[in-house]
Amino acid sequence: MGVSEPNAGSGDRPGPRHVAIIMDGNGRWAQARGRPRLFGHHAGAKRVREIVECCPDLGVKYLTIFAFSTENWKRTQVEVAGLMSLFRRYISKEMNALAAQNVRVRFIGDRVRLDAKLIDLMDKLECNTAGNDGTHLTIALNYGGRDEVARATKRLAQDVAAGKLDPEKVDEETLPRYLDTHVLPDPDLVVRTSGEARISNFLLWQSAYAEYEFIDTLWPDFSKEELGRLCTNYGKRDRRFGAVKT
Numbered sequence: 001m002g003v004s005e006p007n008a009g010s011g012d013r014p015g016p017r018h019v020a021i022i023m024d025g026n027g028r029w030a031q032a033r034g035r036p037r038l039f040g041h042h043a044g045a046k047r048v049r050e051i052v053e054c055c056p057d058l059g060v061k062y063l064t065i066f067a068f069s070t071e072n073w074k075r076t077q078v079e080v081a082g083l084m085s086l087f088r089r090y091i092s093k094e095m096n097a098l099a100a101q102n103v104r105v106r107f108i109g110d111r112v113r114l115d116a117k118l119i120d121l122m123d124k125l126e127c128n129t130a131g132n133d134g135t136h137l138t139i140a141l142n143y144g145g146r147d148e149v150a151r152a153t154k155r156l157a158q159d160v161a162a163g164k165l166d167p168e169k170v171d172e173e174t175l176p177r178y179l180d181t182h183v184l185p186d187p188d189l190v191v192r193t194s195g196e197a198r199i200s201n202f203l204l205w206q207s208a209y210a211e212y213e214f215i216d217t218l219w220p221d222f223s224k225e226e227l228g229r230l231c232t233n234y235g236k237r238d239r240r241f242g243a244v245k246t
């Protein structure tokens with residue numbers, strides 16, 4: 001879909017229409033309370049609900065959240081299993097509320113390593129919310145930007161080999177059609193919580209022109225007020241997409 005249209009948010013300038021969030025800091029949040037890391041992930045899941053709910057008020061039409069990366073399998077077996085169980089619980093528990101709130105849910109990432117029960121719930125949630133046209137919530141699960149580009153390139157190459165695509169016609173509009181995000185606009189604003197200033201393989205292609213906010217708040221402490229402030233900041237930025245201001 002490419003660079004997104006600005007939204008019609010309140011104030012003098014439009015706020016971001018698509019916000020993508022790297023939800024970091026759950027482990028440190030739990031550690032600070034003397035609790036296991038999974039306690040922080042559960043607190044993080046509660047925060048997801050509040051942030052999804054505030055999107056319509058902020059004019060955020062697309063929200064994309066990084067729930068589990070292709071690198072997160074390197075964590076302990078206990079943490080990985082706990083996170084997978086949390087995702088299953090979250091989907092089952094939130095299914096009706098998300099459908100009723102007119103949220104359309106999509107998942108991006110490679111499903112091959114996910115268990116069958118989780119994949120089934122993901123399919124159900126996508127299917128049950130497919131007719132909704134409110135907030136578009138995209139959950140990145142077993143997602144890595146490089147992995148996504150590699151998988152897209154493989155499919156593109158298969159189309160070339162099958163004679164469906166002329167290699168001479170491949171340009172920068174072609175590859176995004178093969179990405180997991182092909183129906184989404186590019187993010188306008190990428191937020192990372194917890195004080196780390198890196199993008200950790202998130203939406204690499206799609207964020208070429210995004211604005212970034214690296215904030216110190218740990219994800220379980222992130223609030224709708226803080227997201228509102230970041231949306232206001234975004235509206236004050238001068239976005240030129242490589243052009244010169246006239």
Ligand code: FPP
Nearest residue numbers: 023024025026027028029041044045067090
């Ligand atoms: C990073 O914090 C967070 C994750 C790897 C998991 C993100 C998951 C959630 C917020 C849970 C719920 C999500 C959904 C969609 C239900 P970290 O563990 O790396 O924290 P640390 O850097 O402090 O150790």
